[in-house]
Amino acid sequence: MAVLDKTVSVPLGGTRTNALSLPLGLLNKVFKRTIAIIVLLAVWEVIPRIGLVDRTFFPPFSVDIKAWWEMLVSGELGTHFQSSIARSLAGFILAIAAAIPLGLLIGWYPKLSELLTPVLELFRNTAALALLPVFILILGIGETSKIAIVFYACSWPILLNTISGVKNVDPLLIKSAKSMGLGPLRLFQKVILPASVPTIFTGIRLAGASSILVLVAAEMVGAKAGLGYLINYTQFNFQIPQMFAGIITISLLGLLFNQLLVTLERRFSSWKTQSHE
Incomplete structure (x- = not known):
């Protein structure tokens, strides 16, 4: 019986791992595609606020x-x-x-x-x-x-x-x-x-x-x-x-x-x- 319990528990654990890995993989893919844009927008927001450029001509x-x-x-x-x-x-x-x-x-x-x-x-x-x-x-x-x-x-x-x-x-x-x-x-x-x-x-x-x-x-x-x-x-x-x-x-x-x-x-x-x- 102990052997049967171990046998059943392996696929159940594997199913949970696969179910979690799908959204995590999707999020990772989206993050990789958007990270450059996020950084660009962050720089656009910060540079005028810290005075590196005149915010009158380059607003956040x-x-x-x-x-x-x-x-x-x-x-x-x-x-x-x-x-x-x-x-x-x-x-x-x-x-x-x-x-x-x-x-x-x-x-x-x-x-x-x-x-x-x-x-x-x-x-x-x-x-x-x-x-x-x-x-x-x-x-x-x-x-x-x-x-x-x-x-x-x-x-x-x-x-x-x-x-x-x-x-x-x-x-x-x-x-x-x-x-x-x-x-x-x-x-x-x-x-x-x-x-x-x-x-x-x-x-x-x-x-x-x-x-x-x-x-x-x-x-x-x-x-x-x-x-x-x-x-x-x-x-x-x-x-x-x-x-x-x-x-x-x-x-x-x-x-x-x-x-x-x-x-x-x-x-x-x-x-x-x-x-x-």
Whole structure:
């Protein structure tokens, strides 16, 4: 009986250990991911309070987050956020719709690549913000020019990564598919396109960051709403906590946007994960 009691007690103890280790492991994982942000916010809070910087120009984080909350409750922040996200998504989606098909064609057809490469090299090295005055002169100071500048900035990382993804598909995969009798269209559909997805999504994530950064700069010129306008307006009116509230909103928007794209990438690349299991 003593032997049986010991036998039963071992799995029960092991069950308790496993039950405890699961939340502890989760907490440890969350802590590792957030420790750098926690330290940054702590430094942001302490430095102005101990006088290392002038708190008039660099308020503590608690003051800035209070201003952020007040603007959120009043609806002012929501108005600017909606204006920015609408412009950003419009240019971003148009860039995806145009750049991915073009990149697939250029990467798949060598002659088309030779024809267009000189033009691509010319424009890829021209900064989007350097062309902002041109977009404003041609398209006006309204919504069209802002969406167009976002479209231009987003197109290049998506286009170049799509081309790279198609051209760098493993030649062994292509040879194996051809040996199984796949024609050009089926080869492209079953091998080239799936193998290019991770690289394409790298370009999409880079474009997602560009869509926000370029738009904020564009909104500082001639806009009447938007996060860029908010930051510029509050700076000129010496509303420093409100200015930092706009900056915090942009950071949160970029973080959420990137996380959404990472989730989509995992979904579309699930075949790759399953192949390694």
